Amino acid sequence: MDIFFINPPFKAEYGKFSRESRSPAITKSGALYYPLWLIYAALYAQKNGHRIEFLDAPAKQMDEESSLEVIQKCHHDKGLFVVSTSTPSIKSDVAFSERVKQMYPHTFVLLVGTHPTACAEETLRYSDAIDAVAIGEYDCVVTELANALDQKTDITVVRGLGLIRDGIFVRTEPMPAFRDLDKLPYASQFIKEHLDVRDYFFAAATYPSIQIFTGRGCPFRCNFCVYPQTMHGHAFRARSAANVVGEFEYIAKHFPDVKEVVIEDDTFTANKNRVKEICQLLIERGLQKRLRWLCNARVDLDLDTMMAMKAAGCRLIIPGIESGSQKILDNIKKGTKVEQFYQYVSNAKKAGLLIHACYMVGNQGETKETMEQTLQLALKLNTDTAQFFPLIPYPGTEAYNWARSNGYIETDYEKYCMPDGTHNTVLSTPELSAQQMVDFCNMARKKYYLRPSYFIHRLRVGLKNPDDLKRSIKAFGRLRKYLFH
Numbered sequence: 001m002d003i004f005f006i007n008p009p010f011k012a013e014y015g016k017f018s019r020e021s022r023s024p025a026i027t028k029s030g031a032l033y034y035p036l037w038l039i040y041a042a043l044y045a046q047k048n049g050h051r052i053e054f055l056d057a058p059a060k061q062m063d064e065e066s067s068l069e070v071i072q073k074c075h076h077d078k079g080l081f082v083v084s085t086s087t088p089s090i091k092s093d094v095a096f097s098e099r100v101k102q103m104y105p106h107t108f109v110l111l112v113g114t115h116p117t118a119c120a121e122e123t124l125r126y127s128d129a130i131d132a133v134a135i136g137e138y139d140c141v142v143t144e145l146a147n148a149l150d151q152k153t154d155i156t157v158v159r160g161l162g163l164i165r166d167g168i169f170v171r172t173e174p175m176p177a178f179r180d181l182d183k184l185p186y187a188s189q190f191i192k193e194h195l196d197v198r199d200y201f202f203a204a205a206t207y208p209s210i211q212i213f214t215g216r217g218c219p220f221r222c223n224f225c226v227y228p229q230t231m232h233g234h235a236f237r238a239r240s241a242a243n244v245v246g247e248f249e250y251i252a253k254h255f256p257d258v259k260e261v262v263i264e265d266d267t268f269t270a271n272k273n274r275v276k277e278i279c280q281l282l283i284e285r286g287l288q289k290r291l292r293w294l295c296n297a298r299v300d301l302d303l304d305t306m307m308a309m310k311a312a313g314c315r316l317i318i319p320g321i322e323s324g325s326q327k328i329l330d331n332i333k334k335g336t337k338v339e340q341f342y343q344y345v346s347n348a349k350k351a352g353l354l355i356h357a358c359y360m361v362g363n364q365g366e367t368k369e370t371m372e373q374t375l376q377l378a379l380k381l382n383t384d385t386a387q388f389f390p391l392i393p394y395p396g397t398e399a400y401n402w403a404r405s406n407g408y409i410e411t412d413y414e415k416y417c418m419p420d421g422t423h424n425t426v427l428s429t430p431e432l433s434a435q436q437m438v439d440f441c442n443m444a445r446k447k448y449y450l451r452p453s454y455f456i457h458r459l460r461v462g463l464k465n466p467d468d469l470k471r472s473i474k475a476f477g478r479l480r481k482y483l484f485h
Contacts (some may be wrong), residue, residue, distance in 0.1 A: 001146045002051050002079035005042045007035045008096045009057040009067045010089040011421035015198075017058045017089065019113075022226060023392050024086035026421030027049070029203035032058060034195070034211045036187055036264060037138070037231070038084050038111070044139040050146050054190075059199040064096060068103070076401075077104050080146055082138075085113040087394050088416035094126045101129035108149055112138045115413075116229040117397025120162030121169040132163040137216070137232055177232070178216070181239045186247045187212050192254050204316055204356045204385065205294060206260040210251055214278075218266040220298070221333045222320070223398035224269070224363070228266060228398035236270050241277040248282060252290045260315070261293040268295035269401040272305045277313035288313035297321075299336050299344040306351035316354040316384070319344065323360065325370040326378030330362050332399070338377070346379045355383035356459070361440060362391035362415050364402060367431045368440075375444045388436045388444040390425040390437035392416065403427055 001060030010017040013024040020033045035056055046052050053074045057067045081100055085093040096294055097109050108131045116123040116133035123133055132155070134141040141160035148155050155161065178184070188210055191197065197208040218228040228234055235268035251258055267274055282288050288311065297317035309317075319341075323329055326338050348355050357380055361371050378386050393400035403409035410416075410426035418424045425434040448454065 001150045002053070003042070003082060003142065003146055004052075004053045004055070004071065004074065004079065004124065005038050005084075006067075006071070006084045006088075006096075007038055007056045007058060007084045008093055009062050009064050010062040010092050011417070012058070012061050014420045014422075016061055017421055019058065019084055019086045019089065022335075022435045023389070023394075023423060024088055025417050025423045028205075028422060030201055031203050032200050033202070034187070035084060036211060036213060038082070039110070039187050039190045040184055040213070041082065041139045041142045043187070043190050045143045045146060047185060048143045048147075049366050050143065050389075052193045052291050056195060057200075059195065064099070064446065066172060067096075068099060071100065072103070077106055079104075080142075080149060081106050081107055081109045082142055083111050083409065085111050085115050087413050090413050091126070092113050092387045094123070094130060098127055098129040100142060108132075108145075110134060110142065110145065111139055112142075114226050114394065114396060116162070117230045118394070121164075122172065123171065124162060131181060135162050136170065136175060136230070137178055138175075139178055139414060144175075144305055161187050171325065177237065179237055181213075181216065182243045184239075186246065186250055188247055188251050189256070197255060197258055200232075202262050204318065205262050206292060206315070208258055209260040209262050210255065211262040211264045211266065214239050214263055215264055215265045215270070216269060219270055220267065220335055222335075223332045223402070224360070224391060224393065225266065226394040226397055229398070230394075236267075238271060238274055241274060241281055243312040244278050244289065245281040245285060248287050248291060248293075249285065252287055259292060261291055263293060263295035266296060267298050269297045269301050270304065272302070275305055276308050279314075282312040294318065299340045301344065301347070303347040303350060306347055306353055310351045310353055314353060316356060318356045320358045320360065321377070321381070322358065322374075323366075323370065324373035324375075326366070328363050328365050328370055331365050341381060345383060354385075355381075355445075357381060357383040357386045359386060359444070360386045360391055361388070362425075362427050362429065362437050363399070366429065368436075368473050371432075371440050373445065375440075378444065379449060384457075386448050388441040388448075389423070390434070391427055392423065392425070393427060 016028050016032040018032045020035050042052050042054055055070055083097050101109055110132050111130055112134045117135050120133050123407050124130055145158045148158050158173055159173045161172045202209055216232040217236045219234055219236050292313050292315040294316040299319050321341055329336055359374050393403045408427055408429050415424055415426055425438050428434045
């Protein structure tokens with residue numbers, strides 16, 4: 001069957017909309033994530049004999065009309081459209097799907113992503129043009145659906161679907177989690193064939209970079225994190241070390257311009273023995289001399305593992321520190337202690353690893369005093385880079401349920417982004433208004449980055465590593481209007 005995978009346009013007049021980011025938006029840093037979930041589903045369908053087309057409209061900053069022109073050139077009047085979505089863009093994604101359906105009334109339109117997973121019936125009732133939504137990870141859902149359509153069998157036997165039948169919402173049997181991730185082809189193979197690495201940018205990574213998953217599922221229970229609670233669950237499943245390193249070899253061979261691999265797992269370091277095995281293989285094959293890499297790394301990471309990662313080419317780690325208040329860490333089920341942060345940062349500096357620390361305000365129990373605790377913690381930890389954001393609770397998460405049940409959140413999804421596509425703060429609590437959270441984050445960002453000591457630090461790092469200096473200049477160029485506003 002012909003399957004057209006689409007990452008649709010959204011607010012292209014303002015920039016590149018990063019739909020698969022944990023907080024989808026046109027980011028202030030200019031970051032654009034690879035559409036990895038869509039890529040893996042396309043690869044799996046292709047592996048199972050289906051013909052695929054792929055359009056990543058945000059990567060080329062394409063508007064609706066130019067996107068439809070591309071589809072018209074590639075597609076025939078039968079087949080399956082798989083349309084990626086996000087919470088801020090959901091109404092636009094549905095409207096775009098309606099136009100596709102008008103052009104090709106005999107095709108089947110399937111919406112995928114965290115939003116239709118969390119709000120399946122609500123999403124389906126937006127429009128009759130939507131034939132079904134996929135619930136959860138959708139690699140196997142898409143392929144099973146394509147097989148059923150090809151064979152003209154009843155699609156209610158396809159696992160992992162939500163659909164409307166005779167006006168009634170029907171949810172089919174759940175699709176089991178994909179266990180043997182080594183059976184998935186490399187995302188980088190697809191990127192080589194269909195995409196341009198220079199269209200994508202991750203502010204913390206050396207440009208150009210490639211993003212990959214090495215595992216799915218996060219064993220931790222942070223109440224705000226959308227992907228574990230909607231898409232891949234809490235059971236950690238991992239590619240083998242040999243498979244991961246095999247993809248590094250593929251990237252090294254086929255992408256001479258790529259300087260860094262971004263491991264986009266929620267927590268790459270969940271299994272430290274596996275991390276060390278990957279590191280050992282990278283060194284044995286000499287790949288640490290060719291490619292740098294970075295990853296999300298929880299604050300329970302030990303010095304020994306950090307040293308192994310550094311030796312294997314890891315340049316930077318990204319922890320979700322979130323708050324300087326232990327009460328708030330407990331409220332959000334972070335499972336960490338404030339005192340851990342100091343040892344983590346100390347160990348990383350001993351290992352020679354840079355840190356991009358993530359901080360968040362607006363969680364349950366947040367006050368002006370606890371926000372100040374977070375800023376003071378950030379200044380004391382003094383990591384290489386840091387980000388400060390208000391909590392954005394997404395449907396399907398415990399944080400969303402908390403905010404909505406208390407009337408703290410704006411439930412119009414279009415307001416999750418500003419008119420220009422940048423993040424909006426949709427949360428207000430009795431203690432803090434949305435504007436107070438935004439003002440605090442702006443102040444914290446300025447206080448952090450406009451320190452003379454920070455400029456000296458960045459210069460020292462840049463002199464040691466010219467590529468890092470270029471990355472910093474590119475990211476600073478994007479951020480400067482927000483720092484000096």
